[in-house]
Amino acid sequence: MSEKKNPCVCTNCDFRDVVFSHLDEKTINDLCNNKEEQFFHKGEIINHEGEKINTFKYLKSGLVKLFRRTSTGEEQVITITRPFEFVSNMSIFSEERYQYSVSALEDSVVCMVNLDFIKELFMKNGGFAMGLLTKISMINDKIISQTLDIRQKNLIGRVAYVMLYFTKEIYKSRVFDLPVSRKEIADYIGMSTANVIRTMSDFKREGIIRIYGKTIEVVDLEKLEVISKRG
Amino acid sequence: MSEKKNPCVCTNCDFRDVVFSHLDEKTINDLCNNKEEQFFHKGEIINHEGEKINTFKYLKSGLVKLFRRTSTGEEQVITITRPFEFVSNMSIFSEERYQYSVSALEDSVVCMVNLDFIKELFMKNGGFAMGLLTKISMINDKIISQTLDIRQKNLIGRVAYVMLYFTKEIYKSRVFDLPVSRKEIADYIGMSTANVIRTMSDFKREGIIRIYGKTIEVVDLEKLEVISKRG
């Protein structure tokens, strides 16, 4: 046990539990030499639609949105997601280029691992492969079911859904700073900006939420739930 | 080379190229003993939402739809897909139970492989694992991008999209028997049944398609493309 100390920070990375749990110390060390951490300011693009994929990226801290741009220039937001849930794009193995863009909604730290290294690891370590497939499947399932959930609701149901999503999934708090513009919410739920704003104003008028600039306070969580379910 | 003849039909299965390409003869033989083929009549359920997942299923022939039922009882069609594209549900590894239902739109043959066998194979054969992950990713990507494509269109654009989907992706022919009801199209594109019918009648009136009972003939493919893009 008197071997030279391993200075690799990956050993203690919280992300190990997510997909790198079945790796021995040597592999973790290799991983460490094949990765790079990068900081992104709020608003910066993490990767562009069409860009070549050559790293496996995951979010260590912050908040990101996954989106694409339609031929007419409008933005379609696919999902908004927190650390550990965002494992690169879904298509690292199936596509050579990113199908969607990812941008930082808050200051974020992304860890980028050489893709060939990941692929090699995937080939020779079944446990790792299984963990990664499971994680990727879960992310995809979540996106699909979220999309279906939204699709079945009307305008106010969708807005309520988004408020609840931030409250319960993203911030786990009834008070939070909205990390997106009204327009981004609109692009997320497929409604017009004006109507998103109108609905939020209605919620405010009815005492369901309070708005202080960018800060939102959910006052009546139950009523939001009812609206989201019924809408 | 005088070993006993292997009667395994899997050796020549077309599906080998899809995910079972990296397997040696012995493994293929094992696979053969762990699989079962099943025939489903048009309309039959292949698997139910909520049912326990214990086989890896793929479509050998026929046509299926993937869907779920909302709390209010309406059906949401997630995708309609042909052989080799449908590899069980997406969630065989991430979930214990099916999240969605699958039913046969045409008479179909499904091959069902013991899930534990697949998992074991996945763990010890990197090439197989890679092929499977790639396939699953592609299916997921397709579902997500299709959903986004539909979402950005209006009523007539969506109906045109569906007609083109059957013409170009499913049947590769301008004349085909519509395998779904008007209501199922409506559930697929998220519009009302009456309006789907109305739009198809409009297309017929304008000479874009012809309708003989269940049979559809696409007369003006280009006009459909224009409507689909613009709508």
Add this chain to the structure above:
DNA sequence: CGCGGCTTTGATGTTCATCAAGTAAAGTGG
């Protein structure tokens, strides 16, 4: 302090769902 982007609200019009009533087609049972 002035400019540009985001937000807000009202007024107007379009798109689409819903309802209703009728027809065609496809099962079902005698």
Add this chain to the structure above:
DNA sequence: CCACTTTACTTGATGAACATCAAAGCCGCG
């Protein structure tokens, strides 16, 4: 095989939901 029942399809009329347009207020930033 025919009468009956049910399910799918069709069309028109109406109203609700939502987009769009426009004008004004707000806020942050150079």
